[in-house]
Amino acid sequence: MATAFATTTWTGRHYIDGAWHDASGATFENRNPARTSELLGVYPRGDRSTVAAAVGAAREAFIPWRRTSRIRRGEYFDRLARLIQRDTDALAAVLARESGKILNEARAEVIEGLHMVQYVCGTARQPYGTVIASEIADKDLYERRKPRGVVAVVTPWNFPFAVPLWMLGPSLLEGNTVVFKPSEETPEIGQRLMELFIEAGFPAGTINLVHGHGEEVGEPLARHAEVDVVAFTGSYHVGSMIRRWAAEADHKTCACEMGSKSAVIVCDDARLDLACDAVTLSAFKTSGQRCVSAGRAIVHRKLLAPFIDGLLSRVSSLRFGDPFDPASFAGPLVNLGGVEKVEAYNQLAKDEGAKILLDGGRAKDANRADGYFMTPFVYQQEHRPDARTLREEVFGPHLAVIPFDDEEQAIRIYNDTPYGLSMAVITEDYRRWRIFRDECDYGMGYVNLPCIGAEVHLPFGGVKRSGNGQPSAAALVDAVTHRTAFTVNHATNIVMAQGMSADVRK
Numbered sequence: 001m002a003t004a005f006a007t008t009t010w011t012g013r014h015y016i017d018g019a020w021h022d023a024s025g026a027t028f029e030n031r032n033p034a035r036t037s038e039l040l041g042v043y044p045r046g047d048r049s050t051v052a053a054a055v056g057a058a059r060e061a062f063i064p065w066r067r068t069s070r071i072r073r074g075e076y077f078d079r080l081a082r083l084i085q086r087d088t089d090a091l092a093a094v095l096a097r098e099s100g101k102i103l104n105e106a107r108a109e110v111i112e113g114l115h116m117v118q119y120v121c122g123t124a125r126q127p128y129g130t131v132i133a134s135e136i137a138d139k140d141l142y143e144r145r146k147p148r149g150v151v152a153v154v155t156p157w158n159f160p161f162a163v164p165l166w167m168l169g170p171s172l173l174e175g176n177t178v179v180f181k182p183s184e185e186t187p188e189i190g191q192r193l194m195e196l197f198i199e200a201g202f203p204a205g206t207i208n209l210v211h212g213h214g215e216e217v218g219e220p221l222a223r224h225a226e227v228d229v230v231a232f233t234g235s236y237h238v239g240s241m242i243r244r245w246a247a248e249a250d251h252k253t254c255a256c257e258m259g260s261k262s263a264v265i266v267c268d269d270a271r272l273d274l275a276c277d278a279v280t281l282s283a284f285k286t287s288g289q290r291c292v293s294a295g296r297a298i299v300h301r302k303l304l305a306p307f308i309d310g311l312l313s314r315v316s317s318l319r320f321g322d323p324f325d326p327a328s329f330a331g332p333l334v335n336l337g338g339v340e341k342v343e344a345y346n347q348l349a350k351d352e353g354a355k356i357l358l359d360g361g362r363a364k365d366a367n368r369a370d371g372y373f374m375t376p377f378v379y380q381q382e383h384r385p386d387a388r389t390l391r392e393e394v395f396g397p398h399l400a401v402i403p404f405d406d407e408e409q410a411i412r413i414y415n416d417t418p419y420g421l422s423m424a425v426i427t428e429d430y431r432r433w434r435i436f437r438d439e440c441d442y443g444m445g446y447v448n449l450p451c452i453g454a455e456v457h458l459p460f461g462g463v464k465r466s467g468n469g470q471p472s473a474a475a476l477v478d479a480v481t482h483r484t485a486f487t488v489n490h491a492t493n494i495v496m497a498q499g500m501s502a503d504v505r506k
């Protein structure tokens with residue numbers, strides 16, 4: 001397998017208070033998931049003291065940054081956008097090499113990050129509050145957003161460029177300062193992003209980068225007393241701890257985007273080709289490692305046989321290979337833990353009595369044996385509340401086809417998971433999709449599309465175990481600001497609302 005560029009070993013550094021810090025103690029290695037014998041880079045392994053230094057720098061920088069004009073803050077993002085445009089191809093190559101995403105998807109992710117930066121820049125000149133009438137004619141009421149303070153940005157490996165920008169962008173624009181902890185699986189693209197923030201001129205301390213593991217950096221960061229908001233995207237397991245830690249701290253809030261068991265619902269009037277394409281993309285793009293990846297195709301029984309034929313003919317010819325090979329549809333899983341988890345769920349589907357339709361297992365040919373390549377696993381399973389494979393997130397190329405007989409049943413099946421992130425319905429009937437739109441639990445809904453492919457100027461978030469009601473991307477503004485009420489009296493005397501007397505001479 002040839003990669004698009006020569007292999008150089010990257011060197012990681014923290015960035016704290018306007019200065020780079022080389023590893024002075026423990027380090028960790030990052031390896032290419034498509035070829036694990038290839039060492040990509042070595043990174044400093046941050047700890048509690050690194051976190052304390054970064055949070056201290058962010059706290060110190062908060063007041064001057066908050067006092068900087070919102071429009072000036074937006075202009076830093078204008079410069080950042082131009083730098084991302086300049087470096088799009090190089091960033092995509094780093095992202096593909098490190099995460100195993102195919103180059104086309106890696107590039108699309110860089111563009112998605114760019115769109116967030118452009119959105120943030122444009123938002124700087126938009127209103128950030130409202131003027132509201134008072135019942136007293138001489139009073140003006142204002143609702144104004146104020147930044148919360150220091151935001152911890154803790155991000156996953158599977159969108160290591162776009163997701164950090166979904167969080168860093170709104171946080172910094174609104175006047176917060178930030179400590180950014182990239183995933184230990186994708187530290188290099190996080191560091192490249194940091195370099196661009198520096199080149200764009202963001203002042204020292206406004207954004208700080210700490211590399212390291214979840215327990216050693218993510219946890220002390222999320223629990224730090226001087227952190228006001230934790231913006232987290234990742235697994236439910238970690239997100240649920242972050243929610244608890246935030247609840248235990250009086251001043252802290254959190255925005256948590258977590259896992260899913262997303263689905264495509266195929267109605268009996270669906271266009272078959274569109275349905276098969278939508279399910280294939282939803283389940284197997286990024287080898288099923290998107291938070292919104294469909295683990296389930298919920299298909300009307302009338303269409304089941306032709307749908308399965310169409311699906312299998314597509315899926316069996318997908319190429320899971322070198323991220324830099326333009327013929328690859330998707331790349332490897334990110335690590336051995338991911339492979340073992342998918343293998344365990346594939347076995348569980350068999351144990352739970354599923355009818356197996358496709359089971360290629362781990363790719364062991366010469367080109368792929370050194371990487372974490374899994375091929376699609378597709379099975380048919382009647383809906384059963386006790387079938388764990390139909391309810392739990394697998395995060396790999398693992399798809400259940402679940403038949404249904406009427407819409408009420410399809411809705412019950414769709415909602416029968418602890419998650420609620422993304423839902424697509426394939427139908428030609430405008431009355432039908434409205435029912436699914438209203439009755440299913442999700443944050444992002446689609447009609448006649450895959451259940452993947454969000455755009456940044458929409459809120460991105462889910463319900464139940466998928467989110468805590470603070471969506472990210474454009475909607476993160478709500479999580480990193482608090483709304484203040486501010487009342488100004490233009491009269492020379494005091495008149496109280498609700499008819500309350502202001503007479504102090506009685």
Ligand code: NAD
Binds near residue numbers: 233236260
């Ligand atoms: P993960 O939860 O393992 O890690 C995410 C981040 O949390 C990493 O930076 C990690 O170092 C950190 N972390 C790990 N343990 C921690 C701890 N004890 N305290 C604090 N931080 C800790 O997730 P991942 O494997 O990187 O990403 C995959 C998961 O993310 C999937 O469940 C996927 O569905 C989810 N995801 C959700 C969205 C969304 O918007 N809903 C988007 C992308 C990914």
